[in-house]
Amino acid sequence: MRVADAFRYSLGNLARQKLRTFLTVFGVIVGTGAIVLMVSLGIGLQEQTISFFNKVDILTTVTVFPQKRSTSFMSFGKPVGGAPMKLDDAVIEEFKAIPGVQAVFPNLNLNGRLMIDKVEDGKKKTVNGGFIVYLGLPQDALTPLYRDALLAGNYWSEENPAEHCAVVPADTLYDMGLGPPLAGKQKPGETPAAKGDPRWKDVLGLEVKIQFNMAVAKGEPPAKGEDEKDPEGGPKDPGEDPETVTKRVTKRFKIIGVYDSANIGNPFVPAVFVPLEQGKELMKMRGTRGGTAEPGYQQVMVKVKDASRTDEIRRELDARGYGTLTFQDVVEVIGYVFVTLKAVLGAVASIGLIVAFFGIANTMIMAILERTREIGIMKALGARNSEIRRLFIVEAAAIGGLGALFGIGGGWAIGKGFNLVTAWFVVKRGGPENVHLFSVSPWLAGGTLTFAIFVAVIAGLYPAWRASRLDPVAALRSL
Amino acid sequence: MILRGLTRVYRMGDALVTALDRLDLEIGRGAFFGVVGRSGSGKSTFLNLLGGLDTASAGTIEVDGMALTAASQDALAKYRREKVGFIFQQFNLIQSMSALQNVEMPLVFANVPPAERRKRAEELLDRVGLGPRRKHRPTELSGGEQQRVAIARSLANRPAILLADEPTGNLDSATAASVTELLKQMNREGQTVILVTHDRPMAEAVCSRFIELRDGRVLTDSAVPVPQPTTGA
Ligand SMILES: Nc1ncnc2c1ncn2[C@@H]1O[C@H](COP(=O)(O)OP(=O)(O)OP(=O)(O)O)[C@@H](O)[C@H]1O
Numbered sequence: 100m101r102v103a104d105a106f107r108y109s110l111g112n113l114a115r116q117k118l119r120t121f122l123t124v125f126g127v128i129v130g131t132g133a134i135v136l137m138v139s140l141g142i143g144l145q146e147q148t149i150s151f152f153n154k155v156d157i158l159t160t161v162t163v164f165p166q167k168r169s170t171s172f173m174s175f176g177k178p179v180g181g182a183p184m185k186l187d188d189a190v191i192e193e194f195k196a197i198p199g200v201q202a203v204f205p206n207l208n209l210n211g212r213l214m215i216d217k218v219e220d221g222k223k224k225t226v227n228g229g230f231i232v233y234l235g236l237p238q239d240a241l242t243p244l245y246r247d248a249l250l251a252g253n254y255w256s257e258e259n260p261a262e263h264c265a266v267v268p269a270d271t272l273y274d275m276g277l278g279p280p281l282a283g284k285q286k287p288g289e290t291p292a293a294k295g296d297p298r299w300k301d302v303l304g305l306e307v308k309i310q311f312n313m314a315v316a317k318g319e320p321p322a323k324g325e326d327e328k329d330p331e332g333g334p335k336d337p338g339e340d341p342e343t344v345t346k347r348v349t350k351r352f353k354i355i356g357v358y359d360s361a362n363i364g365n366p367f368v369p370a371v372f373v374p375l376e377q378g379k380e381l382m383k384m385r386g387t388r389g390g391t392a393e394p395g396y397q398q399v400m401v402k403v404k405d406a407s408r409t410d411e412i413r414r415e416l417d418a419r420g421y422g423t424l425t426f427q428d429v430v431e432v433i434g435y436v437f438v439t440l441k442a443v444l445g446a447v448a449s450i451g452l453i454v455a456f457f458g459i460a461n462t463m464i465m466a467i468l469e470r471t472r473e474i475g476i477m478k479a480l481g482a483r484n485s486e487i488r489r490l491f492i493v494e495a496a497a498i499g500g501l502g503a504l505f506g507i508g509g510g511w512a513i514g515k516g517f518n519l520v521t522a523w524f525v526v527k528r529g530g531p532e533n534v535h536l537f538s539v540s541p542w543l544a545g546g547t548l549t550f551a552i553f554v555a556v557i558a559g560l561y562p563a564w565r566a567s568r569l570d571p572v573a574a575l576r577s578l
Numbered sequence: 579m580i581l582r583g584l585t586r587v588y589r590m591g592d593a594l595v596t597a598l599d600r601l602d603l604e605i606g607r608g609a610f611f612g613v614v615g616r617s618g619s620g621k622s623t624f625l626n627l628l629g630g631l632d633t634a635s636a637g638t639i640e641v642d643g644m645a646l647t648a649a650s651q652d653a654l655a656k657y658r659r660e661k662v663g664f665i666f667q668q669f670n671l672i673q674s675m676s677a678l679q680n681v682e683m684p685l686v687f688a689n690v691p692p693a694e695r696r697k698r699a700e701e702l703l704d705r706v707g708l709g710p711r712r713k714h715r716p717t718e719l720s721g722g723e724q725q726r727v728a729i730a731r732s733l734a735n736r737p738a739i740l741l742a743d744e745p746t747g748n749l750d751s752a753t754a755a756s757v758t759e760l761l762k763q764m765n766r767e768g769q770t771v772i773l774v775t776h777d778r779p780m781a782e783a784v785c786s787r788f789i790e791l792r793d794g795r796v797l798t799d800s801a802v803p804v805p806q807p808t809t810g811a
């Protein structure tokens with residue numbers, strides 16, 4: 100018997116019992132629809148999580164460490180031993196010479212408290228901006244992404260090197276009572292700011308103070324800050340080296356720009372950006388951290404010209420013995436977490452298919468009882484047992500396949516509906532566009548279809564086996 | 579066709595029913611062989627065994643050198659597909675299929691390509707005089723027409739042997755005569771026909787040879803001129 104004939108016969112029989120076929124197929128539709136909906140939620144959440152970090156800038160960044168770093172799920176980013184390499188200005192020059200590299204600069208960051216002196220009701224008052232992170236950036240690290248994020252003012256430039264200047268996040272300023280709110284953050288009655296909003300005019304040129312807590316070795320000369328207030332140091336972080344003393348150092352910066360921290364794919368946001376030279380100066384003030392720190396930088400950022408070459412340059416740096424991490428490593432670790440989530444969601448949804456399994460088995464047994472005589476006839480006409488078996492397995496598989504097609508379509512459509520509603524809400528509240536919670540991948544659709552057909556075939560195995568084993572004489576006498 | 583000690587015993591709970599009892603028989607190629615006997619004498623059992631639908635409890639059947647009683651299920655299916663055409667009292671057409679599709683069915687199992695099997699089925703339906711009704715389903719055909727469809731189907735694979743189990747049992751005498759005429763025609767064309775009937779005069783009229791069964795044993799055989807002494811009543 101030809102495959103096409105088997106399909107024609109099986110589908111013809113399904114078409115003849117329309118209601119029963121529909122009811123059985125409906126079970127599969129519900130089962131596969133639930134799987135698609137649940138797993139597509141997992142995929143959608145994963146995509147959202149990745150897209151949260153996935154800004155152009157981060158795809159072109161290789162973070163270089165003195166030692167190899169783990170990329171495994173349990174110990175991501177931890178040093179894995181080996182002799183540490185030195186990361187200093189000479190090495191940075193070497194990295195810059197690698198073809199395809201756009202910029203190389205040390206990743207300097209320090210926690211600090213942002214403060215601004217304001218005159219309110221005729222009284223001088225210091226507004227506290229909470230802890231922020233301070234970063235030193237060179238001119239050539241200011242990629243278009245950084246420039247796009249700028250809302251008012253400007254970055255420092257070669258022509259305008261501006262001593263002690265800073266570019267500050269708009270959100271942080273707004274929380275301190277300075278400047279307008281960004282879209283979504285406004286209180287009732289306030290108008291959210293657009294790029295170049297004149298209300299930032301007053302902010303530009305203001306002087307901010309950043310207070311750093313620095314651990315320096317005991318007995319080392321106190322760091323030369325401008326306003327050294329507490330030479331004995333404030334409270335220590337638990338776990339801080341007991342041989343160190345925490346010094347509090349305050350530095351003053353002039354605000355020359357305001358930017359939107361949500362638009363920079365930087366894990367250290369909100370951050371105050373200052374020119375690299377100022378950053379280095381501050382790091383020197385910190386001293387050698389009780390003499391335990393390795394000389395050289397802890398992290399160096401390598402910016403690649405073209406995202407497609409990130410992996411190539413990363414391998415080059417690996418080969419030179421440095422430790423490297425890229426965004427791809429983060430994506431992979433996120434992948435591990437979401438594989439588990441998707442598996443759990445899929446397994447829960449599969450309960451629907453288990454129910455459908457029994458529906459298919461029941462329908463097939465009914466079909467065989469109804470067609471006992473027909474099976475006898477086919478045997479008398481020379482059908483092999485294997486052919487009879489195949490006819491009924493094809494019929495079961497068709498139920499599974501048909502149900503899966505509609506189930507996948509339905510699950511996809513419901514997810515799309517939810518996506519439209521959530522996107523509408525998010526945009527209405529001033530959030531980003533194209534937020535989606537459900538996402539159906541070709542793998543999910545294909546996998547669900549295969550799985551549903553597989554389940555249906557298993558459900559059809561026993562009935563088909565029973566049909567093939569019917570005694571032809573008895574079958575011909577039936578009914 | 580050589581039958582040796584052919585026996586078929588049915589088990590009904592604890593009781594054993596002997597439907598065929600040590601039958602020895604040889605049927606020549608091209609014969610029109612009749613089997614008569616009253617109800618329950620074992621006629622259908624005999625035919626089903628010859629057609630490879632049923633398996634013997636003891637004894638052997640050999641058809642053209644092939645031992646049916648030793649054959650595997652698949653070998654029996656092949657035998658039915660290539661050598662045998664069945665015609666039943668109940669017609670046994672597939673109700674959901676048209677006359678044409680029913681006639682095509684044996685060719686489907688023989689892997690004949692669609693165009694070719696369609697052509698053959700149309701020829702056969704023309705031959706039994708049902709060309710114009712090929713699209714009709716069995717429920718839309720009279721008993722005689724259905725049986726002619728069944729005969730067309732039995733001929734589809736050009737089988738060497740036609741097995742007919744009371745083919746006229748459900749038909750009026752005029753229709754029955756036309757069906758019998760078709761069988762005679764097939765036989766003239768060289769097919770071995772084995773006809774089961776309880777209509778002894780008909781068997782006498784059409785068969786080249788016929789036997790009478792009773793309780794699974796041969797009571798009389800037209801090929802043996804002197805009737806055997808009766809063993810029972
Ligand atoms: N499946 C079965 N189980 C038990 N006994 C059976 C079975 N099939 C047939 N028999 C018995 O075997 C004997 C022969 O049956 P068979 O069908 O061959 O008779 P028959 O000559 O064809 O009768 P009829 O003219 O009524 O069709 C009968 O006694 C019947 O009861």
Ligand SMILES: [Mg+2]
Nearest residue numbers: 621622623743
């Ligand atoms: Mg009978």
